[in-house]
Amino acid sequence: LNRQQRTQIMLIIGYGQSLSRGINSLPAISTSQPYNNLMIASGTKIRNGDSGYNPSSFVPLVAKTEGTEGEDPVVGLCNGVVRRAIADGEIAADWSFLGTSPGRSARSVEELGPSSDPNAFYNKMVRYVQDTKNLADATGKSFSCWAYCWDQGESNYAGTTFTKSPYQYAQLMLALFDTLSKQVVAITGQEFQPYIFSYQVGGHRFYGVDKNTIALSQWRISRERPDFVLAVPVYAIPVVTDDVHLTNEGSWLLGEYRSRAMYQTMVRRSGKWRPLEPIKVDWQADHID
Structure with a gap:
């Protein structure tokens, strides 16, 4: 960890449920690519094995409006990191991120994890990594996976059969990414571990849950x-009128927040980013500081 090397193509995987794919974040607003960031020919959202999947070439990274899916936050993340690098004196041509959003709406951490089913979303994501490594090799480009993003937790609040235990949620989520890193490194041959950049899930009140167990689990991890x-x-x-999904600007903003965290952590190397958070609570009978 923290031994990453810049390669000619650096993969960022935006995984999770609906927020990772820009559900209701309409219309897409990052419709042009200002730098050298990439996606495969079929875009960020079509998964390996799905109709229209096309990993035959790299094309400029943009967000697309596809049905109810619009601005996915991985686009704002990739662009935001490069913009910050240029502002810090880096050469734009040296930075090329590959963005993908292979998650699935309304799925729990259990459903998004490793599976023996070849059609599982997790396995489609791993095959995408192999496809893009093959394409990079064919075009003579060095390739690595720098980071994952994680937008998940709502379905574990909403469902009746999925864990709401903060301990069990942490175990399942970390097992997912620990397994993924082993598979990714085996494919790419890189000698460093990808980082995980997460949001802190909201919505426990929306789903009628009286304890924000998943959000606190993410914070503790x-x-x-x-x-x-x-x-x-x-x-x-x-958020939009459903009070759960992000507006298109909100989805872009989520990517921007992540770009700041990623730039400070991985590029500027100023230590692991910490968000706005409480560091001390003084709880008295008549007030809380």
């Missing part, structure tokens, strides 16, 4: 695991 970076709590970001 970010305090303990050096590879898990909590970029921003999602309650601060604007």
